[in-house]
Every structure is written in C-alpha cells, then in structure tokens.
Amino acid sequence: MKDIISEIIGRVRAEKQIQADTVTAGVNINSFDDFKQYVGKIEGLQIALDIINEILTEDDEQNS
Numbered sequence: 001m002k003d004i005i006s007e008i009i010g011r012v013r014a015e016k017q018i019q020a021d022t023v024t025a026g027v028n029i030n031s032f033d034d035f036k037q038y039v040g041k042i043e044g045l046q047i048a049l050d051i052i053n054e055i056l057t058e059d060d061e062q063n064s
C-alpha cells in the first residue's frame with residue numbers, strides 16, 4: 001500500500017485537474033456563479049497542496 005501522504009497528494013492533484021478540465025471545457029458551467037464556484041474549488045485544492053508541502057518541508061528541515 002502506498003504511504004498515505006503520497007495517496008492524498010495524488011488524489012488532490014487529480015481532483016484539481018478534473019475541476020480545471022471542467023472549467024476549460026465549459027461543462028456544467030451555465031453562469032458566472034458556476035464558474036466562480038469551480039475556480040474556488042481549484043484554489044482550495046491548491047491551498048491544500050501548499051499546506052501539505054509546507055508541512056513536509058518543515059519536517060525535512062527539522063530532521064536535517
């Protein structure tokens with residue numbers, strides 16, 4: 001079994017890509033509010049990835 005951190009990162013990246021593909025294809029985007037919702041999801045997923053990366057970087061620095 002993959003380690004849990006790698007699995008989380010992979011799934012979050014995949015979901016972010018799905019959301020981005022949806023926005024670029026215009027699928028299920030019928031209004032500007034729909035667009036803002038998808039962009040918000042993408043931003044939230046990126047924030048999650050940034051937080052995970054920050055935590056992992058802090059761990060690396062503490063172990064060095």
